[in-house]
Amino acid sequence: MSGAGGRRLVLHVDLNNTVVAADAVSGQGPRAALNTFLTTVTWGRTGTAGEWQWASDRPSLSAPCPGARSYYSRHGRDPFFTEAGPGRCFEGLHARHLQLLEWPGQPDDVFSVRGEDGKSYHLLLPAFFRLLDALHRERRLFSVIFRSFGTDLPRALRAAGCALAGQHPRFPALRDVALPVDLTPGQIRCSKREVVLTKGAERLATREDGRKLYDYFSSFEGIGGFQDHFDWWARNKFSSQGGKPLWIDPHDPSIHHIFIDDNIRLDDADTIVHPQVFSERGSSTPRRAPTSELYDVCLVQTNLLEAIADEDYFLRCVRRCEENYDRYLACAEKDTPTQQWDGQ
Template identity: 55%
Template sequence: MFAERSPASLWPGSEERVPVSSRSSPPVSSRRRLVLHIDLNNTVLVSDSVTGLGTEAALDGFLPGVTWGRVHKGQWEWLNAVSYFSQFGRTAAFTSSSTGRPSLCPQPDTDLSVRGEDGRLYHWLLPSFFQLLIDLTSEGVDFAVVFRTFGTDLPRVLRAVSRVLREGHPLFHKLPQMFVDETPGKIRCSQKGVVLSRGPERVTSAGDDGARRLYSCLSAAHGIQGFRDHFDWWAGHSFSLAGGKPLWIDPFDPEVQHIFIDDNIRLSDQDTIVHPMVFSAPGSSIARSASSSELYDVALVQTDLLQAIADPHYFTRKVHECEDNYRHNLLHEVSATDLVTRAASLCSV
């Protein structure tokens, strides 16, 4: 049913989606198992090991593009108009200026903090990530986290998360007990397909049922684990969807929903970081490339780093939003298919 619809009509537009402010967490009985693919740099880490940017430099690159206002009588005023970046371009000292100083809290723990260029300690792993684990666990959700990054921080992140879940976090009284696989895996792409590997284990998309095998492998993810994706493949495709981090989605699967959260997810397929592939029929092994716009806020979430810093429940809200949109649109598609089937049977009488 999905293959027969144009990309624009695959999922109803945002105007048909439930406003975040009116949402509550869906009842557990109606929820699929969640596999959350979560980027690291500028998503749960305020840094970027690919470009070598530290905390302040990463914020300097991000915040001017999402902070809005105008120049009035020679002074910057905040309002919903144009971004600071569009007026002044990249500002190297944005976060240390009176205009852009961040509200990150110092954290004197070597696994949880990073020293900024100014010598102060900042959160390295955002508290909103740990709040997400707490929230979903308290809601009784069956879920797994799969870190997906181009950077080199994955081994340290896995070790840090493992230690925090064992020994605690100074901002949280109780964290869920979750298994953390501290062995990072790799995802490599080529003209022959995609290969997932961790240690001696290896799963490939080669063969007629390769895409289905990879989907099943990721759907069975347990606890918290991670893969380093293939940056050179993405760069070789001009940083477009075609070379992005692969994500398989089966809209006919009644048990599992995959959600990818990354700051570089964009509506333009020419400048986005995830390559979603959607299975075309129940049980099918054929997955077609899907546009980012089809799955935006359904299976793809573009991280708002400012919100992730300021709102401890940011990631939880975005997951709930995707669950709502996914469920709503699946019901819409199934109802439409039933009507077509019913009409065809009447015509054949």
């Protein structure tokens, strides 16, 4: 087996509230996007009189205590969360991270986005570019596939391409990263019968062979993007069953697929990626895997606050997944059922 240092990485990366603190589809700027993220990582309970009671004054990806619910699961995503109602207690936290997001100097048509307050903010987080730079310096083999439900892929791909041409003022050394950038997004559409990928004249489907898309993504070169199937996710009540598909083969130790998305959650009834694992060597029919099996192994739940505040955040996430993946593969090699793996 090749170790993590020699294994090729295929990074599937969400955009909104993962590497982009804005949402072009809903028209949310950084202020609103950061507010909506905070509703998903703040926790409380409904009191006996129907009032909302906070269980913790600190945001966290998971519930701080039994019985706590995220604000969004009870009240929905609120773009004004810290400006009215019970979310005001997180106003200072929101303001600090919004300030960290500010673009230094004059606005940039490619790398910055105009906020609701008229200020300019980073379009793609510096932590994303830092990840590319670090992997390149370590001479790692890797590719990046943006996976978004929205229509914001062309702008993100353009920013990535310009950065790799050495045009980003903070990361000029990215010109040395020899990764091609495909500016034309593809599409992934799901149904009960199959998953279909289209990109230009290319069309691949899983109906005859469930490995086709795994092989496609495993051999993907450079940086590209695909629009996933939001309506299918909604039809499946926003559960993993209707989520963005991801294929994992623990019998192929040369490739490590990692999906990074703020909507990945340990609750399979409320998560955004549909992980499918080829349990048997050479099998063309994967099994549906629970999020818990692959959490911090092939699935990363983005903490947007940390991604804004720490440029090494995504690099640390990848490192953690690589350490856990080695152990995950060791279980598979010993013929231990991988569904018994617990990386928590």
